[in-house]
Structure formats: structure tokens, C-alpha cells
Amino acid sequence: MDKYFHSVTLDEGRCRGCTNCIKRCPTEAIRVRKSKARIINERCIDCGECIRICPYHAKKAISDPFESILSYKYRIAIPAPTLYGQFKSNYTRAHILSGLKGLGFNEVYEVARAAEIVSEATRRIIEEENFLRPLISSACPAVVRLIQVRFPNLIGNILKLESPMEVAAKIIKKEIINKNIAQPDDIGVFFITPCAAKVTSVKAPYEKARSAVDGVIAINDIFLKLTNAINSIKPDKSLEQAGFEGIRWASSGGESLALGSDKHLAVDGIHNVITILEEIEKDRLEDVDFVEALACVGGCLGGPLTVENAYVAKTRLKKHIDNAKKGHVAKHIPFDKYEEIIWTSDLKHRPIMKLDEDIAAAMRKLERMEKINMELPGLDCGACGAPSCRALAEDIVRGNADETDCIFKLRSKVRDLAMQMAELEAKMPPVMDRNMTNNEGDDRK
Amino acid sequence: MSDSIINLSYNIPANDFTFAGEASSNVKKMLSQLGINPMVIKRAAIAMYEAEINAVIHGGGGIADIQISPEKIFICIKDEGPGIPDVEVAMQEGYSTAPEYIREMGFGAGMGLPNIKRYADELQIDTEVGKGTTVKITININ
Numbered sequence: 377m378d379k380y381f382h383s384v385t386l387d388e389g390r391c392r393g394c395t396n397c398i399k400r401c402p403t404e405a406i407r408v409r410k411s412k413a414r415i416i417n418e419r420c421i422d423c424g425e426c427i428r429i430c431p432y433h434a435k436k437a438i439s440d441p442f443e444s445i446l447s448y449k450y451r452i453a454i455p456a457p458t459l460y461g462q463f464k465s466n467y468t469r470a471h472i473l474s475g476l477k478g479l480g481f482n483e484v485y486e487v488a489r490a491a492e493i494v495s496e497a498t499r500r501i502i503e504e505e506n507f508l509r510p511l512i513s514s515a516c517p518a519v520v521r522l523i524q525v526r527f528p529n530l531i532g533n534i535l536k537l538e539s540p541m542e543v544a545a546k547i548i549k550k551e552i553i554n555k556n557i558a559q560p561d562d563i564g565v566f567f568i569t570p571c572a573a574k575v576t577s578v579k580a581p582y583e584k585a586r587s588a589v590d591g592v593i594a595i596n597d598i599f600l601k602l603t604n605a606i607n608s609i610k611p612d613k614s615l616e617q618a619g620f621e622g623i624r625w626a627s628s629g630g631e632s633l634a635l636g637s638d639k640h641l642a643v644d645g646i647h648n649v650i651t652i653l654e655e656i657e658k659d660r661l662e663d664v665d666f667v668e669a670l671a672c673v674g675g676c677l678g679g680p681l682t683v684e685n686a687y688v689a690k691t692r693l694k695k696h697i698d699n700a701k702k703g704h705v706a707k708h709i710p711f712d713k714y715e716e717i718i719w720t721s722d723l724k725h726r727p728i729m730k731l732d733e734d735i736a737a738a739m740r741k742l743e744r745m746e747k748i749n750m751e752l753p754g755l756d757c758g759a760c761g762a763p764s765c766r767a768l769a770e771d772i773v774r775g776n777a778d779e780t781d782c783i784f785k786l787r788s789k790v791r792d793l794a795m796q797m798a799e800l801e802a803k804m805p806p807v808m809d810r811n812m813t814n815n816e817g818d819d820r821k
Numbered sequence: 822m823s824d825s826i827i828n829l830s831y832n833i834p835a836n837d838f839t840f841a842g843e844a845s846s847n848v849k850k851m852l853s854q855l856g857i858n859p860m861v862i863k864r865a866a867i868a869m870y871e872a873e874i875n876a877v878i879h880g881g882g883g884i885a886d887i888q889i890s891p892e893k894i895f896i897c898i899k900d901e902g903p904g905i906p907d908v909e910v911a912m913q914e915g916y917s918t919a920p921e922y923i924r925e926m927g928f929g930a931g932m933g934l935p936n937i938k939r940y941a942d943e944l945q946i947d948t949e950v951g952k953g954t955t956v957k958i959t960i961n962i963n
């Protein structure tokens with residue numbers, strides 16, 4: 377795998393270099409060069425903000441094509457609960473889950489079920505008081521990556537439990553193998569994803585060496601096929617296994633509500649998340665044990681690869697939540713030790729802002745950067761391809777840009793040059809100079 | 822060596838909560854660009870933030886002067902406000918004279934000065950009633 381695998385990528389053909397995306401990026405990871413957006417790989421956290429903002433749909437998320445399921449003999453779909461919110465409310469979960477089977481999956485397992493297991497483990501960790509306050513949810517990989525690059529002091533606060541997606545993949549794989557239904561090599565587990573961040577977390581996991589998920593299919597890739605399949609299949613009620621607690625995870629606040637304490641805070645939208653993380657870093661957040669932070673507005677229902685508007689989807693999800701409340705649902709799958717789902721590797725801080733390895737050199741660069749910044753117009757217009765004047769100053773000291781990339785600087789340089797030229801032009805060679813415009817070398821005075 | 826010291830200066834406007842914390846957040850950003858240890862950045866950022874907020878709330882605004890060298894971060898927050906009558910008392914956890922409307926904004930827990938003390942390697946408070954307060958904070962980088 378690439379050193380920095382990213383699901384979020386640019387579709388060159390569509391990009392017009394309009395600079396809309398560069399300002400939205402929470403890590404200042406985008407620059408426009410030669411009329412095309414460029415993503416700085418080390419900085420991108422795959423939050424998908426740029427996918428949402430681009431008016432020309434030039435930012436895309438790489439995920440696995442539906443056909444990739446065919447490379448496995450035994451295919452399992454694990455849908456994010458967000459999927460349920462995408463369909464009209466006359467379709468039950470049984471319809472949707474049966475529809476997935478109709479598409480060619482041998483088995484389905486609801487990620488919402490695994491979410492309940494993660495909730496149970498979280499409750500135990502909080503009960504055992506064995507954590508740094510406040511505990512920060514790791515459900516959203518974009519937020520985890522954000523912490524890794526921008527909030528190194530909060531790495532210790534992250535809830536180091538595998539995500540519901542990973543837990544689901546692990547459980548169902550084990551079950552199929554134990555029941556002797558299929559051989560390990562023949563099993564392919566596919567996550568049906570609302571976002572790019574989850575794709576990246578499968579292709580380049582941070583919490584362990586290798587993901588238990590074999591492929592990731594985007595909700596918006598599978599939606600049409602699935603709608604057709606749902607309409608031509610008889611719903612199998614027995615596939616509905618998850619309770620309302622797990623289904624609720626799709627929406628912001630769902631994970632916190634499952635903890636059964638009011639000492640929690642739920643924040644959604646990556647820029648709001650940054651504000652809250654800053655408060656935590658300042659030790660200013662009191663009386664909060666648990667922080668649920670999701671990169672997308674509205675939570676996963678607002679994921680960049682969904683098809684339905686997040687608010688509409690929320691109303692639809694509510695129906696599924698209520699139905700699950702009424703129906704018979706499996707209570708938490710009991711397990712004694714949550715150790716099984718604790719991360720086996722840890723996050724390492726990646727200082728993306730550092731100007732130089734050597735502090736003295738970094739100081740010289742910072743000083744130069746401040747000086748350059750002072751002389752820039754401070755309009756943050758983006759015409760230079762950087763998200764702000766300050767970012768341009770930073771690019772200049774990093775050797776990636778030039779002062780004249782600023783159109784105002786360029787204009788004043790051109791004006792200076794024009795003036796110099798006019799001055800030069802006015803000068804006459806002494807032999808032709810009747811009006812004595814050129815007094816240099818004239819010693820008569 | 823004077824060329825390896827960065828000098829920064831900020832105005833701290835009085836009672837203006839839209840700008841409160843801006844200076845310390847700028848300094849924090851710069852410290853991470855210098856690649857300084859995150860824990861050191863945290864200590865400097867919190868100590869400066871608390872002193873800055875105190876200047877906004879209690880001191881009627883002031884000036885922040887910062888010097889960064891490869892060895893240490895020196896922060897000086899100076900105001901010409903009412904001064905602190907008894908520093909020892911003010912340093913106590915939970916002691917605060919912040920009025921109700923300030924408390925409603927989430928300040929006034931009386932934790933600012935104790936936090937500064939906790940995070941600073943050196944702390945000096947010069948204050949005179951009716952004249953003003955100067956808070957000098959040193960954070961060692963290594």
C-alpha cells in the first residue's frame with residue numbers, strides 16, 4: 377500500500393481550478409496549480425469536505441466497484457446503518473437487507489449490531505474509570521486522522537476500540553468459518569459505506585495491521601441496483617437483527633445516547649469538531665466524559681457518498697429506530713472481555729505543519745513567513761491557489777510558491793517595471809539628446 | 822544570538838470576546854510550525870490563553886509580547902487595569918471576582934491563574950492596585 381493511501385482523489389478532467397475547495401479543507405491540504413486542484417497527501421484526512429463543496433464534481437472517492445464481489449465465492453454484505461435512511465419509509469430493513477442478498481450476497485450482517493457491542497464495551501470502559509477525560513469516539517476515521525495531524529495531545533483520549541464496521545466483519549467471518557459454511561480464503565466481506573474516510577480506514581488502517589473488511593462499496597454506487605433488487609424480492613424479516621441503539625449510530629448523537637449517561641457531548645461537521653477539540657485541548661470542557669465527534673454534518677447520514685439529503689434521511693431513520701424498538705430484537709450479544717476489540721496498533725502524531733526538522737531553521741522560515749505575510753494584501757482571495765495569504769507565505773518559505781503568485785504582488789511588480797521602462801524610455805542617448813534629458817556624465821553643470 | 826529569537830506582539834482588546842484567545846491561538850499555530858513538542862505547545866498555549874483572557878476580562882485589555890528562542894518561550898501579558906490586591910488569594914483555585922455575566926459565558930471558575938502556575942516553568946506576576954498587572958510566563962522547550 378501507498379505510504380499515504382487516500383480514497384479522496386481528483387478527477388482532472390472535471391476540475392476547472394475554481395478554488396472553491398481550497399478554503400473548505402480543514403487541514404489546508406489543497407492548492408490549485410496550473411488550473412488543477414492538488415491534494416497534499418500527507419495532510420488529507422479524507423473527510424470529504426471537498427467532495428461536497430466542488431460545484432463540478434471533480435473530487436471523487438475511490439471505492440471498490442460492485443463487480444469486485446465476484447472475486448469471492450462467499451460474499452457477505454455489512455451495511456452501515458446509514459443505508460437504511462436512503463430509502464422511502466415504506467421499505468423496512470427486511471426489504472433493504474433482503475435486497476442486498478438479491479444482489480448476489482450470500483449473507484448480510486448489520487453493522488448496527490456490532491455498534492451495540494462497541495457501545496457495551498464503551499460503557500464498561502467508562503464504568504471502570506480507566507480513561508483520560510474526556511474519551512473521544514473513534515467511530516469517525518476522519519476525526520481520528522484529524523486528531524493525528526492537528527491535535528497530538530488528544531491522541532491519548534481516543535477510544536481505542538475497533539469500529540462497528542471492523543467488529544461486524546470479524547464476527548460474521550468467524551461465524552461463517554466456525555459453522556463450516558465457507559473457507560476463509562473464499563469469504564469476502566464488503567462494507568456498504570457512506571464515506572471516503574471508511575474506505576481509507578479499510579485500505580490503510582491505523583488501529584491494526586490489516587482490516588477484516590475485504591472491500592468497500594459506496595452507497596451511491598449500489599443504490600440504483602439495490603432499489604431494483606428490493607422491488608423484486610420478498611423481504612425476509614429474520615435478517616433484522618439489530619436493535620434501535622445500533623441503528624441510531626447513523627445519526628449524530630446516536631453513539632452518545634447509547635451510553636446512558638448525560639455526561640456526553642455530540643458534535644458534527646468537521647469545522648465544529650475542530651472548535652470542540654480546541655476547547656478540550658485548552659482544558660476548558662467540563663463535566664464531559666464522552667465526546668462523539670463526526671466529520672459530517674448530521675453524522676454519517678450526511679456522509680459524502682450517500683444519496684439522500686441528511687435531514688430527510690434522519691426522518692426516515694427515525695422510522696427504522698421506532699420499528700426496531702417495537703419489534704423483537706436481539707439484545708446485546710454478550711461477551712466477557714472487550715479486549716478482543718481493542719486496537720492492536722496505535723496512532724503516531726504526524727506533524728504536518730512543521731516547517732523544518734531543525735528548530736533554528738524552522739525559526740528562520742517562520743520569521744520570513746511572517747514578513748512575507750505582512751506584505752501580502754490579506755484578502756485571502758485564493759487567486760494564488762493557496763487557501764489564505766498566510767498559507768501562500770508558508771508555501772513560499774517551503775519553496776513551493778513564489779511571491780508573484782499573488783496577483784496583487786504581480787501587479788505592483790508589473791507597475792514598477794512599467795515605470796522603470798518609461799523612465800528608461802524617456803532617456804536619450806547623449807549624442808541625440810537635444811534637451812539634455814540625460815544629465816549623467818554632464819560635467820558642465 | 823539575536824537572530825534566533827522570534828519576537829511577536831499582539832494587542833489584546835478589552836472586553837471583546839470575539840477576539841479573545843486569538844493571540845494565543847496564533848502563537849500556538851506558530852509553535853506547531855516550529856515543530857515543538859506537542860506537550861510543550863499545550864502548556865504554552867493554555868498558560869498564554871488564560872493570561873490573555875484575564876487581561877480581556879479583568880484587566881481592561883492589554884498587550885502580549887512573546888519571545889521564542891530554541892530554548893524557551895517567554896510570554897509577557899501586560900495590562901493597565903485595576904491590578905490584583907492580593908496575588909496569593911487570587912492564585913487559589915476557585916477564587917474569582919468575575920461578575921455573573923462573565924460566568925454565564927463559561928469563565929470565572931477561578932482556575933486561570935492556578936492553571937498558569939501549573940503549566941509554566943517560571944511565573945512572575947507584577948501588579949499594583951490602580952496601575953495594572955504584568956504576567957510573565959516562561960516555558961522551557963527542552
Ligand SMILES: Nc1ncnc2c1ncn2[C@@H]1O[C@H](COP(=O)(O)OP(=O)(O)OP(=O)(O)O)[C@@H](O)[C@H]1O
Pocket residue numbers: 871875876878879880900902903904905911912916917918919927928929930931932933934935954
Ligand atoms: N489581569 C488581571 N487584572 C485584575 N485582576 C485579575 C487579573 N487576573 C486575575 N485577576 C483576579 O484574580 C482572580 C482569579 O483569576 P483566575 O484567572 O484564576 O480566575 P478567573 O479569571 O476569575 O476565572 P477563570 O480563569 O477560571 O475563567 C480574578 O477573578 C480576578 O479577580
Ligand code: SF4
Pocket residue numbers: 384400401402403404405406415419420421422423424425426427
Ligand atoms: S478530503 Fe478533507 S482533508 Fe482531504 S483534501 Fe478534501 S477537504 Fe482536505
Ligand code: SF4
Pocket residue numbers: 423424515516517518519570571572573574670671672675676677678679680
Ligand atoms: S461522519 Fe460518518 S460518514 Fe462522515 S466521514 Fe465520519 S464516518 Fe464517514
Ligand SMILES: [Mg+2]
Pocket residue numbers: 871874875929932933934
Ligand atoms: Mg481567568
